[in-house]
Amino acid sequence: MTIADARILIVDDVDTNRELLMRRLQRLGFSHLAEAEDGVAALEHIRAHPVDLVLLDVMMPRMNGVEVLEAIRLENRLEQTAVIMISAATEIETVVKCIDLGAEDYLPKPFNPSILRARIGSVLEKKMLRAEVRRQLTRLEHEMAAARAQQLAMVNTHFPPPGGPVEVHAVMMPAQEVGGDLYDFFQVTPETLCIAIGDVSGKGMPAALFMARTRSLLRAGTLQFHALTGRLPRPSEVAALLNDELCKNNEDCVFITLLVGFLDIPTGRLDYVNAGHLPPLRAGGNAMPDERTQADPPIGVMDHLAFSDRSLQLAEGETLVLVTDGLPEMENDSREMYSSARLVADCMALAGLAAEPFSSALVERVKSHAGDAAQFDDLTALVLRWRPPSA
Amino acid sequence: MEIEEARRGTSLVVTPTGRLDSGSAPDFEARLGEDIDGGAHDVVIDLSRLDYISSKGLSALLSAGKRMKRAEGRMVLAAASGAVRQVIVISGFDRVFELHDSVDAALGG
Structure with a gap:
């Protein structure tokens, strides 16, 4: 829509005033014009037709301009219909009241052609810009909601049924619509489960795209490696492959x-x-809970980096907990972090639970620490419990 | 965040204070970028007054480090303590950057 396409309603009880305004507006290039001779007729028109701008006289019989403005406001039409009050120079107090009620501007009588053009132009331009911003915002919100759904669909939520040798459960909560946290688990061979947790630097959309890239590379790279060579890659080989890419x-x-x-x-x-x-x-086994080995x-x-292979042995019924730093660094209103120490202590306390109640309870504890404080960082926990398969 | 800079011989010692996170990292990175483009080719980042560093902070250091490498200069870290040191070590960044115990040690190196 251009400004000349704007639909304008002229409301004045004096015929000559309306005619004069109609002529002036036509000369300015406006063609979608309508008129009303009092407040009641004006409201009826506004309720029945889309109107972008109302030129509204203050003093009118039946229903005056202030009452019309109040009705437009109460009916939530001010976003769609901008109002410019028409007033004599002596009515300045009424004009101020109307501006407070949501009128965009006012036109003093008698009409000066330059002022008329300038005020109408600026009000319509403002209105169009606001509508454009709203449209963009709505579009963006829809897009972000769709992106969030896409990203959440990217992480595996088909957790293995309870009763098997491996229980897995995970919780992922992006701080914004989308986030840079990642977890995954998938079977590489019938006897091998690949598990992963990751955290992209930064947050929001750039982090989310990098997360998606990593997740696809991890799956495709690992499965392809196995298909091509007939053996499992070493974890360091997977890391090197991802790193080079x-x-x-x-x-x-x-x-x-x-x-x-x-x-x-x-x-x-x-x-x-x-x-x-x-x-x-690690919780519920014999190992030290928090081995601060250097990563x-x-x-x-860094290009061409060599990664080191590590290994650990799970005990029967032992739980392995993988988290992103959104958990220990979750702050409450006093900016105190949940902390690694509490994380370790809470994991110890939850040891013995199955993977699903364990991860849910852990995340609950972190959330209750945060209270009403806004979640600042993406947060992910993956919990795995292992038992030897029964022969 | 406050960033102090001081000349020590031919070296530039840059001292950020407070938190290096997503709020302050862009400014910090821009400042280091200006220093490097302005000819500072021997920079020591003094981390002694830093309380916290996030992944965005590490990313800013990384970005400045790459820029320095392109300028064929030297950028090292010094005097990290407590939580900041822990983050750098746990995340393996002490293999990415030279990490000295003190600014003096970094300058002598």
Whole structure:
């Protein structure tokens, strides 16, 4: 719509005033014009036809301009219909009241052609800009909601049914519509489960796209490697493959901390690589809960980096907890972090629970620490419990 | 965030104060970028007054480090303590950057 397409309603009880305004507006190039001789007729017109702008006289019989403006406001039409009051110079107090009620501007009588053109032009332009901003915002909101759904659909929520040797459950909560956290688990061979957790630097859309890239590469790379060579890749080989790919065209220095492991289901041995991620937490076994082993650098940081293979042995019924730093760094209103110490203590307390109640309870504890404070960072927890398969 | 800069011989010591996170990282990165483009080719980042560093903060350091590499200069980190040191070590960034115990050690290196 251009300004000349605007639909304008002229409301004045004096015929000569209306005729004069009609002529002037026609001369300015407006063609969608209508008129009403009092407030009641004006409201009827506005309710029945779309109107972009009303030129509204203050003093009128039956229903005056202030009452019409109040009705437009009460009916929530001010967004669609802008109002310019027409007033004599002596009515300035009434004009102020109308501006407070939501009128955009006023036109003093007698009409000056230049002022008329300038005020109508600026009110219509403002209105069109606002409508454009609203349209863009709505479009963006829809797009972000769709992106969020896409991203949440990207992580696996088909958790293995309870009763098997491996229980897995995970919770992922982006801080904004989309986020840079990642988790995944998938079967590479009947006896091997690949698990992964990652956290892209930064938040929002750029992080989400990098997350999507990593997730696809991880799956495709691992499965293809196995299909081509007939053996499982070492975790360090997977990390190197991802790193070489994600270092390409990475001028913004986005990186992802990533822990990827292959669980040998019959034995409970986990071979893994830790590229800059928080170390795995263990609960309900014999291992020290929080082994602060030093990680390799994250993926995407340095070209041609060699990663180191690590391994751990799960005990029967032991729970492995992989989290992103959104958990320990969750702050409450006093800016106190939930902290790694509490995370470890809470994991110890929850040991013995099945994967699903464990992860839900853990996230509940973090959320109750935060209270009403807004979630600042993406938050993800993946919980795995292992038992030897019964023969 | 406050960023102090001081010349020490031919080196530039840059000292950020407070939190290096998504709020302050862009400014910090821009400042280092200006320094490097302006000819500072031996930079020590003094982390002693930093309380917190997030992934965005690390990313800013990384970006400045890459820029420095292109300028064929040297950028090192020094005097990280507490939580900041822990983040750098846990995330393996001590293999990406030279990490010195003090600014003096970094300048001597």
